[in-house]
Amino acid sequence: MATNWKVDTAHSEVQFKVKHLMITTVTGYFKTFDLEVSTEGDDFSKASSIVFTADVDSINTNNEQRDAHLKSADFFDAASHGQIRFVGRQFEKTGDDTALLHGDLTIRGVSKPVTVNVELGGIVVDPYGQTKAGFTVDAKISRKEFGLTWNAVTEAGSVVVSDEIKLHSEIQLVKQG
Template sequence: MATTWKLDPTHSEVAFKVKHLVITTVTGYFRSFDGTVVTENEDDFSTGKIDFTIDTSSIDTNQSQRDEHLKSADFFNAAQHPQIVFKSTSIEEKGDDEFLLIGDLTIGETTKPVKFNVEFGGTVTDPYGNFKAGFEVTGKISRKEFGLTWSAVTEAGAVVVSDDVKLQASVQFVKQ
């Protein structure tokens, strides 16, 4: 019997890391996102179909001037493209509680296939009677492949922002 799982945003986070000037890493978060997983059975997430959206204007790097630049047409163009969208196409089991999540990621006007590593944390009933499942999701994308091509170079020739963006999500879903 199909089971629907809804994201619990108060117990989830979506983060990214990108190299700055090649010498340090800047971490940012998206504060507003939503997701649904539909599984064929309550206890078999390998059958899941995942839909996940991120509000691009909710980006937070702990520096408001940088956040405004990231929301601008140089990067996400949040006014024209208010959401980043992920839709799964398949899930492959890699081992005990480890999966490869494959799907289509849309940023701006570009949709590309991506793969994320997923670690299943398990299921539990919380103190309020809600049945929950937890996951750690990691992966890496090329920002330029998604049209995020803004770049600058220092006087010494160093790249200001790297192409590789590491993505991390720690998410809980509640059985509906």
């Protein structure tokens, strides 16, 4: 029998990191996102459905001008492509509490296979009787593979924005009744 899980957004975060001018790292977040998972009991290695979405308009890098640029056609093109979507296809255990999750990531209408590292923090029952599962999820992607190709060059010849994007999420799921 399928068990359904839904993200607890109050106890979860989705962030990305990118090198700026190749000397510092800028961190951004998606404030609005969703994740739904269907499993067999509490066994996430047998998930039959894993669907994550993030609202591009909710991007936040703590700089309104940069956020507006990221939402523009130069980057995510939020007006035409309002969501980022990841659909998990295969959960591959690599250790007792670690796994690789293979799936398809769609950004700007471009879908590519991506593998993310997943670490299970544990499954507990909270003080309100809800069963919760915690995960840390990490990955690296090439932004250019998804059509995010805007860049500029400094006087010294280095690029403004690196191609590699580091993704990091802390996810808490709530078992649905």
